[in-house]
Structures are given as C-alpha cells and as structure tokens.
Amino acid sequence: MSVDDPAELLETFDNPRSDRSYSIEFACPEFTSLCPKTGHPDFATIIVRYRPGPRCVELRSLKLYFQAYRSMGIFFEGVINKVLDDLVAACEPREMAIVGRFNARGGISHELVAEYPADDGETK
Numbered sequence: 001m002s003v004d005d006p007a008e009l010l011e012t013f014d015n016p017r018s019d020r021s022y023s024i025e026f027a028c029p030e031f032t033s034l035c036p037k038t039g040h041p042d043f044a045t046i047i048v049r050y051r052p053g054p055r056c057v058e059l060r061s062l063k064l065y066f067q068a069y070r071s072m073g074i075f076f077e078g079v080i081n082k083v084l085d086d087l088v089a090a091c092e093p094r095e096m097a098i099v100g101r102f103n104a105r106g107g108i109s110h111e112l113v114a115e116y117p118a119d120d121g122e123t124k
Contacts, residue, residue, distance in 0.1 A: 006068035007086040011061035015052045021094065024056065025049045028066045031100075036073035043103040044079075048087065050096035057091050076102050076110055084114040 003009060026048040033042050046066065048057075065086070069079065080100040088096055095116065102110040 003068050006065045006072075006082075007089070009061055009065045009068060010086060010090040011058040012055035012091045013058055015054055015056050018052070018054055021051055023049065023051050026057075026059070026062060028063075031066055031069065031079075033069040033079055034071065034073045036075060039073070042076065042105070044076075045101045046079075046083065047099040047101070048083070048096070049099070050087070050091075051094040053092040053094050055091040057087060076100060076112055080112045080114045084116055088116045 028046045028048075031044045031046045033044075034040070035042055048062070050057075074082070080098045083100075084096060084098045087093070087098070093116065097113060097115045100110070100112045102112070104110075
C-alpha cells in the first residue's frame with residue numbers, strides 16, 4: 001500500500017460516551033518504518049493512549065495507517081510526532097500520548113513519548 005500521507009487512511013466514529021471521561025489504549029507491536037539515512041528498517045512497538053473527545057479512532061483504519069509507514073523514510077522523532085499530530089487532528093481527544101519503543105540499534109534502545117496537550121503548554 002502506498003499513500004502520500006498516511007493520515008488519509010484514518011477513520012473515526014462518534015464517541016458513544018462523550019459525556020464520560022475514560023481511556024483507550026492501542027498497541028502496535030509490529031510497527032516498521034525506514035531509517036531515512038540508511039534505508040534500513042526500524043522496528044518498534046507503538047502505543048496509543050488517549051481519553052477520547054467527540055470521536056474515537058476506528059481500529060482497522062489505525063492498522064492500515066501504521067502499515068503505511070513500512071515504506072516511509074522517517075526518523076523516530078518524526079514518527080511519534082506525526083502519529084500524535086495525525087490522531088489529534090482526526091479525533092480531537094481530551095488527552096493523548098504516543099509511546100514509541102524502538103528496537104535497539106547500535107546497542108542503544110530508544111523510547112520516545114509525545115503528548116497532547118504538551119507538558120510545556122503547547123498544543124502542537
């Protein structure tokens with residue numbers, strides 16, 4: 001599957017309990033993207049944690065969204081921040097955190113976290 005922007009694949013549905021604060025967590029343990037410098041694959045577990053607002057992310061579209069990264073050259077930092085931006089734009093959550101646990105490369109493991117709203121007061 002090849003799309004110019006994976007965000008085009010995201011679908012949402014109306015939150016059936018938008019009056020209630022509750023949390024949702026998804027884990028994608030087989031996430032793959034490409035290192036833009038070497039072209040080698042990067043493997044990760046991506047975790048999406050959010051308190052939904054008016055809309056929820058549809059699970060099948062989220063799977064297709066993550067699969068679209070397989071042929072994309074993007075650094076770890078770009079991955080988690082793009083995922084956060086795309087999901088916030090799609091479903092307008094009350095809160096969201098994206099955790100990227102990337103497999104070790106060069107003997108160094110990586111865990112990155114992007115949050116909405118940001119701890120520093122920024123929203124994007």
